[in-house]
Amino acid sequence: MISVPVNEPVIPAEARQYVLEALESGWVSSAGKFIQEFEEAFARYLGVKHAITATSGTAALHLSLSALGIGPGDEVIVPDFTMIASAYAVLYTGASPVFVDCDPETFTLDVSQLEAKITPLTKAIMPVHIYGHAADMDPILALARERKLSVVEDAAEAHGAEYKGRLCGTMGTVNAFSFYGNKIITTGEGGMVTTDDDAIAERVRSLKDLAHSPAKRFVHESIGFNYRMTNLQAALGLGQMKHIGEFLRKKQWMAQRYFDGLQDIAGLRLPVTKSWAKNVYWMYAVLVEDSFGMTRDAFRAELKTRGIDTRDFFTSCAAQPAIRALTPAPFGSAQGLRQSLRQGPFPVTEDIAERGLYLPSGLALTEEQIAAVIAAVHSIAHG
Numbered sequence: 153m154i155s156v157p158v159n160e161p162v163i164p165a166e167a168r169q170y171v172l173e174a175l176e177s178g179w180v181s182s183a184g185k186f187i188q189e190f191e192e193a194f195a196r197y198l199g200v201k202h203a204i205t206a207t208s209g210t211a212a213l214h215l216s217l218s219a220l221g222i223g224p225g226d227e228v229i230v231p232d233f234t235m236i237a238s239a240y241a242v243l244y245t246g247a248s249p250v251f252v253d254c255d256p257e258t259f260t261l262d263v264s265q266l267e268a269k270i271t272p273l274t275k276a277i278m279p280v281h282i283y284g285h286a287a288d289m290d291p292i293l294a295l296a297r298e299r300k301l302s303v304v305e306d307a308a309e310a311h312g313a314e315y316k317g318r319l320c321g322t323m324g325t326v327n328a329f330s331f332y333g334n335k336i337i338t339t340g341e342g343g344m345v346t347t348d349d350d351a352i353a354e355r356v357r358s359l360k361d362l363a364h365s366p367a368k369r370f371v372h373e374s375i376g377f378n379y380r381m382t383n384l385q386a387a388l389g390l391g392q393m394k395h396i397g398e399f400l401r402k403k404q405w406m407a408q409r410y411f412d413g414l415q416d417i418a419g420l421r422l423p424v425t426k427s428w429a430k431n432v433y434w435m436y437a438v439l440v441e442d443s444f445g446m447t448r449d450a451f452r453a454e455l456k457t458r459g460i461d462t463r464d465f466f467t468s469c470a471a472q473p474a475i476r477a478l479t480p481a482p483f484g485s486a487q488g489l490r491q492s493l494r495q496g497p498f499p500v501t502e503d504i505a506e507r508g509l510y511l512p513s514g515l516a517l518t519e520e521q522i523a524a525v526i527a528a529v530h531s532i533a534h535g
């Protein structure tokens with residue numbers, strides 16, 4: 153029986169070569185030429201002034217918020233439907249996440265509910281480009297400008313994705329990417345902060361490296377972190393960046409193949425791409441509707457028996473036990489957090505969390521594997 157993993161990365165020959173070169177150079181830690189080369193390649197690709205490596209996407213988000221001076225007593229608006237790291241990063245600073253439900257079509261932050269969430273404590277909005285589809289940025293950016301708030305794009309799932317021709321991760325005040333093993337570009341573990349703001353970039357560089365005083369090493373005027381990526385990881389990332397165009401074409405091919413193969417299946421809602429978005433289909437995310445005649449969990453189990461691995465959607469951040477347990481908050485403003493928890497319910501998030509799954513979407517997916525997934529879905533739906 154064929155086995156189709158939910159995600160398998162592609163490591164091009166160049167990336168292997170660079171990693172070997174890094175090993176042979178002896179520069180295995182966080183100095184070495186690949187760090188700078190990877191940062192430069194990433195900044196050039198996005199057309200931003202600064203790209204700064206970090207140990208993970210979570211760390212990149214934490215650095216972004218910290219560099220904005222966000223801390224205890226502040227609030228950051230976060231979509232309820234996201235990977236938990238978006239909310240964690242806010243909590244690490246001592247600030248409170250304030251959740252907003254998501255749009256039922258794109259699963260990104262529902263901009264019609266945004267303004268009602270702004271309080272005098274709000275400092276930033278964190279749109280998340282879910283599964284490779286951009287959030288509706290113009291209304292977010294306009295509101296942020298009007299209310300003097302920062303915007304932190306969580307572009308962890310959106311390398312190469314676009315909003316009205318602008319690349320994701322270039323529109324916010326400061327933005328974060330992830331290079332986890334299942335992301336479009338991977339360094340194993342890793343992340344990147346991007347910004348056009350020189351002062352923010354300088355603070356990020358300082359904070360990720362223990363906040364040494366610029367005047368004197370081993371003097372620390374603020375509390376920093378060790379969020380330094382290694383040269384080995386950067387070598388892998390640089391090797392991957394040379395192939396980003398090819399990776400993005402592979403994702404388009406995958407989406408087209410799934411669309412052609414699955415569009416006539418009743419009760420399976422395929423991804424919606426807005427006219428203003430270039431969707432990079434980080435994951436090919438589908439919803440199981442009532443008319444499918446089977447629950448999402450039953451469908452996933454059927455796929456599993458046919459050798460096909462899938463994943464559930466994320467679930468509501470506000471409903472997570474770890475977030476609920478934060479009242480009263482050990483960090484930051486307990487009052488702010490209690491307030492944020494009252495801001496549910498989040499009916500769209502709760503609904504899609506129960507119906508959503510993603511099909512195998514890795515860059516290593518073969519024609520044979522994708523044909524097997526499509527055939528399996530047909531046999532389950534018509535069986």
Ligand SMILES: *Cc1c(COP(=O)(O)O)cnc(C)c1O
Nearest residue numbers: 208209210235237308330331332
């Ligand atoms: C992957 C991901 C992160 C976190 O990235 P890590 O590199 O795993 O820390 C944050 N936000 C979203 C939306 C993600 O998908």
